[in-house]
Amino acid sequence: MADSTYQKLKWQLILRLARRLPSCRALTPLFSESLERPLARREKILMKLHFFTCEACRRYTAQIKKMGEMVKPSGEEKLDSESTPKLSGNARERIKAALESAKKSG
């Protein structure tokens, strides 16, 4: 079938290309840097070509970006749930005492 011939050729091209490109391990620093600075043309092409051959790295790059969104608070941080840590009684007393004396001297 013409379709499967096409698939075969595509796969061969991907393999040949992948052999000539740097490995995933070598390119992961670049993926992180793509979130930090504008990449040079050469770097952009390298990244695109590698992505063409490698779904895992496409996913990796999308996920490290998503991770930033996951840890970023949206609006005011919700810090009043039951599981949110609170100041201990000791710390509370200590800080109050410090504030009292600062108030007197100030």
Added chain:
Amino acid sequence: MKEETNRNSTLSDPLEWFELYGDYLFAFALRRVREESAAEDIVQETFLAAIQSNNSYAGKSAEKTWLTGILKHKIYDFFKKNSPAAEITAEEADLSSYNYMFERTDEWDGHWNDRFAPADWENESPLRHVEEGEFQIVFGSCLENLPERIANAFVMREVDGLESAEICGVLQISTNNYWTMMHRARLHLRRCIEVNWFTAAAPNRADL
């Protein structure tokens, strides 16, 4: 300063503000410095600074926002104090503990090992009702396994959205070193969050 001189805008009683916002500021600081005693000290310093700069509070921003602003500065001061004025150490730059993700016995050594390649997060989304606080616990413990400065860099960049120049200033490192740190943080945290959040929280999945 006398209390009646500046009625609307004066921090009339710091203890009152402490009662109102102490726990919030503590949790805010703890999320970033990840150490109770440090977070307590930072909260205390924040209120002391607030008393002193009493008149810089013009009542324009909400009290809580104003205090949070001071707190953030104190947090970055703490990061700075805990970062030796030195470039990245060999230990910090060492990525060998992550090599396992790219080890293969076939001709593709250096490419993702199928067992550790990024999973499809879309299919493993945690249940909707899982509380945001629970993600914070996973994220916090994943940060713990990074060298301190690297965790701090990641917090400043991704949690607080600081510019790289500011982060380099706080940690006293070059831009190149900053990139190296962020790469290590991402490599580590992506895997750690995948294992402990996406796969662990997915329904009907045996413990891995």
